Amino acid sequence: MKLYNTLSRTKEEFQPLNDKVVNMYVCGPTVYNYIHIGNARAFIVFDTVRRYLEYKGYKVNYVQNFTDIDDKIIKRAQEENVTTKELAEKYIHEYFKDADNLGIKRATVHPKATEHIEDIVKFIKILIDKGYAYVVNGNVYFETAKFKDYGKLSHKNIEELQAGARIEINEEKKNPLDFVLWKAQKPGEPAWDSPWGRGRPGWHIECSVMSTKYLGKTLDIHAGGPDLIFPHHENEIAQSEALYGQQFSKYWMHIGYLNINNEKMSKSKGNFFTVREITEKYHPEVLRLFMLMAHYRNPINFSLDLMDQANSAYERLLNAMANLKHLLTVCKERELNEEEKRIVEKFEEYKKEFEEAMDDDFNTADAISVLFEMAKTANINLSGNSSKELVKYILDMFLKLSEILGLFYRTVKTDIDDEEILALIEKRQQARKEKNWKLADEIRDRLREKGIILEDTPEGVRWKRM
Numbered sequence: 001m002k003l004y005n006t007l008s009r010t011k012e013e014f015q016p017l018n019d020k021v022v023n024m025y026v027c028g029p030t031v032y033n034y035i036h037i038g039n040a041r042a043f044i045v046f047d048t049v050r051r052y053l054e055y056k057g058y059k060v061n062y063v064q065n066f067t068d069i070d071d072k073i074i075k076r077a078q079e080e081n082v083t084t085k086e087l088a089e090k091y092i093h094e095y096f097k098d099a100d101n102l103g104i105k106r107a108t109v110h111p112k113a114t115e116h117i118e119d120i121v122k123f124i125k126i127l128i129d130k131g132y133a134y135v136v137n138g139n140v141y142f143e144t145a146k147f148k149d150y151g152k153l154s155h156k157n158i159e160e161l162q163a164g165a166r167i168e169i170n171e172e173k174k175n176p177l178d179f180v181l182w183k184a185q186k187p188g189e190p191a192w193d194s195p196w197g198r199g200r201p202g203w204h205i206e207c208s209v210m211s212t213k214y215l216g217k218t219l220d221i222h223a224g225g226p227d228l229i230f231p232h233h234e235n236e237i238a239q240s241e242a243l244y245g246q247q248f249s250k251y252w253m254h255i256g257y258l259n260i261n262n263e264k265m266s267k268s269k270g271n272f273f274t275v276r277e278i279t280e281k282y283h284p285e286v287l288r289l290f291m292l293m294a295h296y297r298n299p300i301n302f303s304l305d306l307m308d309q310a311n312s313a314y315e316r317l318l319n320a321m322a323n324l325k326h327l328l329t330v331c332k333e334r335e336l337n338e339e340e341k342r343i344v345e346k347f348e349e350y351k352k353e354f355e356e357a358m359d360d361d362f363n364t365a366d367a368i369s370v371l372f373e374m375a376k377t378a379n380i381n382l383s384g385n386s387s388k389e390l391v392k393y394i395l396d397m398f399l400k401l402s403e404i405l406g407l408f409y410r411t412v413k414t415d416i417d418d419e420e421i422l423a424l425i426e427k428r429q430q431a432r433k434e435k436n437w438k439l440a441d442e443i444r445d446r447l448r449e450k451g452i453i454l455e456d457t458p459e460g461v462r463w464k465r466m
């Protein structure tokens, strides 16, 4: 299996540090608003990477953080007259609603910056002790000139970086490329104690600290949007490698931009559609299919026309599967005839092609083309006279492969009946009574995987199918 590594700018053979385990970290949202579809592109793509790795038999430890303290959060909280914690919690909740809707699996851990202040302070202290950071007026800065590999991810030398960096007026910094690790408190801002006075962590440090805490000093894959390569990920490398003296992440994956009118879609520019808006108009799986129909590293220029095209594509696949489900109810069980055996061989070929596409740097666009080929072949060759085994075999393959893309397995599969759902809900209620939160969460997750959403209300648990 090959993947494109931003660090080497080549497609490399994928070989995790530990044969069967993949430790993967994805930079998550800064929670002061609903996520827009540009953010969603990142989360959908990396969820698909994770699903494929799991399909290949790896155990994936997947960590995605919430940046729950930062300038934008503070500003927005002040405008709305709520605390930063209240604001962040609200949008974390909204993030999960959107992510669940899009079939993005929950991470193994979703750490929050504000819950790791002690670890962050410890990390910064050691950087200062080792001579990589300096304190000025309660602010702590990382001294980039001390880290000789600075620029290796963005493939630029210090002079180029300096020329490209926005030169802010900050007389405290020894060098414009130095970045803040700890920010001294300004009046009215939330703050935590530290050896340098009250303040809060900078943005980059949280990812270095939380990734190491949950995944170890060297990650297999670190991933994010293209705007994060510099400075965010470059700075994460500098902090972590300076501290631990070993490689921070073996592979770096970055998606292409989601643009609108050929300009980056972004919260700050206001040129965005939220996931909420789009999924009111289209089925969430259409948005997911839309994202995966492009190669993840290519830019996408978003338009509603393209969404309409994705919608038709989605319906074609859905119809093929609905047709198979219908055939399942009318076809009779009997041995496969010669012609049908050849069809099975053809589908085994399709499966191989699908895997080859995914093995080649997660080429979901080609993988989806294979699904269309499958739909075509099924439509042409199957009828009410086909063997039920054949129909079942093809439907199962459809669902198995599309589940890797996070598609159809919730909408098409109905292998859980009401009785089973109620029994699991009962079991979860019991676990909650016994304060066994882990089991309760596991049951909720298991149901979600099957497309069942639980809602805890004062009147009890409500559930619905997605």
Ligand SMILES: Nc1ncnc2c1ncn2[C@@H]1O[C@H](COP(=O)(O)OP(=O)(O)OP(=O)(O)O)[C@@H](O)[C@H]1O
Residues within 6 Å of the ligand: 027, 028, 029, 030, 031, 038, 039, 040, 041, 042, 224, 225, 226, 227, 228, 255, 256, 257, 258, 259, 264, 265, 266, 267, 268, 269
């Ligand atoms: N237009 C986009 N295309 C692709 N990825 C994006 C886009 N916008 C954001 N991302 C990615 O989404 C993730 C979360 O981003 P974040 O919450 O920092 O918000 P943001 O939308 O980039 O903020 P802003 O729009 O104000 O610059 C990051 O990995 C980021 O790189």
Ligand SMILES: [Zn+2]
Residues within 6 Å of the ligand: 026, 027, 028, 207, 232
């Ligand atoms: Zn990050």
